[in-house]
Amino acid sequence: MSETTTYTKKDFVSDQEVRWCPGCGDYSILSAVQTAMTQIGKKREDICFVSGIGCSSRFPYYMNTFGMHTIHGRAAAIASGLKIQNPNLSVWVATGDGDAMAIGGNHLIHALRRNVDINIIMFNNEIYGLTKGQYSPTTKRGVITKTTPYGVVDHPFVPASLALGCDATFFARAIDTDVKHLTSLVVEAANHKGTTFIEIFQNCVIFSDGIHEAYAGKATRDDNTIKVEHGKPMIFGKERNKGIILRGTRPEVVTIGENGITEKDLLVHDKTDDNMAYMLSRMKFPELPVALGIFRQVSAPSYEMDVEAQIAQVTSKKGAGNMKSLLHSGQTWNVG
């Protein structure tokens, strides 16, 4: 951590011309991340962005840090190797729903279960943008795309549920245009030891414009989403008068002040509670508001630190190795 360097957002803007479509949700994500980088206490040279293939994966070119634009789906694996090699780095993966959930699904789930201290930001626009509009593993059933002229018959992933199924130690969700909230989540992710996964509802103006509009649109956002915060009751709505209670094992929307409901009756978010995190992941619009914020954050050993610890432990026991003594160790014999 650097205590000495202070950065402004501009320090993280690279000299490359940004080439996303005008109006693409990626712009606000880039801006949020560049701002967040000034707040994470890391030197610029100790930060690396890694991406796969897709619109989102252009990201590293636009960050004035170290960066790797890799191959389709493999960013999490490459980032893991980088972080294990140098645990001092702050390593970020910029990916999309196609890159992370389809071709890179295997790497994603294993990164999450291993808890390597890398930060994965997934731009979910429920479509393949770069290849011009084919359905992805998060596209809803029935949606017409270039490869589904009669509608999607695949069942989609819920990224949050998938991540939680992998025991992800940090999962959060945000909306591309809510830059302030997103920035704060990115900073939280940076401070978390272990794999973090932020799903961002991102709008692709070209191929799936408005896909998240019903809940993420600026006009209806407050009523149709709920930002959860650890230790705080689950309140939402423009008037801040709606809340979530549990009926049996199922969440239900209530109005504060109606039927004798007070703030005290509402569920209080506990980010260490697995069941609550899973419940949040299953909340679907329009029956329920869509959950945003940090669903789950628990502390667990991070892979690369355990690797370092083993090395330190064995080295302190055996002493640092050198090849000459290794070659002469064990059974040897002399000829002549």
Next chain:
Amino acid sequence: MKELENVVIRFSGDSGDGMQLTGTQFSTTSALMGNDMSTFPDYPSEIRAPQGTVAGVSGFQVCFGATEVNTPGDEPDVLVAMNPAALKANLADVKRGGTIIVNNDAFSPANLKKAGYESNPLDTNELDNYKVIRIDISNLTTEALKNLDLDLKAKGRCKNFCALGFTYYLFDRDMDSTIKWIESKFGKTPVLKEANILALKAGYNYGGNTLITTNRYQVPKAKIEKGKYRQMQGNAATAWGLMQAAEAAGLKLFLGSYPITPATEILQELAKFKEFGVKTFQAEDEIAGICSAIGASFGGALAATTTSGPGLALKTEAIGLGVIYEIPLVIVNVQRGGPSTGLPTKTEQADLLQSFYGRNGECPTVVVAASRPSDCFEMAYEAARLALEHMTPVILLTDGYIAQGAEPWKIPDIEKEFRPIKTRMVDRKLAPGEQFLSYQRDPKTLVRPWAIPGMAGYEHRIGGLEKSENFGNVSHDAKNHQRMVELRAEKIARVVDNIPDQEVFGDKSGDLLVVSWGGTYGATYSAVRELRKEGKRVSLMHMKYLNPMPKNVGKILKSYKKILVPELNMGQLQHLLREKFLIETIGYHKVQGQPLKITEVVGLINRELESL
């Protein structure tokens, strides 16, 4: 006692009979007694194939000698068969007139049936051409252990040591090192320690009581180069060679890998050496194995990935990324029989063209190959050296035969023989305002600089998209692409200035040149040496640097009337030589999952010499 120059012995039994252990003990003892030797394990791909069946037979072959030994031997002089299936599986390989030691107890009607024998071959004339020694090994073992507090099954499990003891008597071997091994292995369970030692001695004494001394053999010490020796297995040598390179380069070694036969042992071996700072990452798949290594390489490690044929196929796209990134990366391919899953436990050399060409786009890499188990050390070091000095992926080819084989190895003087490796890591501070040009090449070698995260001022982005010359920014420019493709090719071509010239064993010119590469060295070298001793005019060019090929290869090839290229594939090196040098060659293509035999190569050479 009769004196022999060298002996090939094969221990064979059910996969649960401990034959690998028995064979290893025999070879270690022989090495310690001053013989040269070479070993090869041969085990079924099913870990627990049905007991007593031919499919479940596991073998271990040792050639030990009083002269230089370069292969585990063509045909066993002695076969130890612990059951009928072992006899059935191996009989055809045994030298006519050879000795067969059988565990007589195991030739029960049930076992004979499982092995597919209609009648007991020990009672028919099937073995008339061999010297058969029938020993009730199981009984002898349980009898020797009768006073020990162990159940019958546990006692039975010691029978491999009884068989070993008998062979020790037969070949006048010293029991000391095996006894020491048993003591350290079973130190915590005294009863097992005692049982195995008793079994070993029972076998030895049985020899003493039943064999007349004229039937004993001696293999004197070999006259090999003076020095301190140790035993080295191919896969372990590869692992150690990578560690040697990391030490020589002052870098940490990172291995990203996924278990696959017969390469897994390299990962297992490297996982042991935490005190060297080695990081091994067992990834979720082959692709993540190489990708994690690419990440580690970008982070400044000596990064490697290890695999076998099908895994190399899966890593293809990522190797291409390494090529366009121009970062150091070692890819070890321990070849096995293909295509597809093929013959996982059997050897082949059929991934040469995959290594050269198996990627999308124009995608050159350096390709090198190891020639024998201990040579894996040097070639792993070489692969890493070339990767680091030339900022490129390097493919190191070994194969199941040399990877699992072992031999004595004269411990090198590493300070002299394995010099420090100078990496391309940038080592100066940038001037204020100076921009780092990530693809600015050294004019002589065309190698780009290596700057890693953590270096202030060197922040840069690399990617799989075509990049502009010098700057490394994304470029779709037509002329730039042509230039970059040519530069990447030329960069690899110039590696030729950094590899040794090709050596030839034999005459500098002549009638017949045998050209081999990789793991067939033992057979081709032994055959050529043998024939040259007889005065035949034949030479050997054994290649270890395949892409690029040493400068003098073309000249060598043109100095002989005939070129014979024996390979364990359908003519892949032959194809490359013909294409590159426009010469006619004679191929020999063996794809049986088995190594080349010396006698086979001798036959080939004689045939070609006669038809000159």
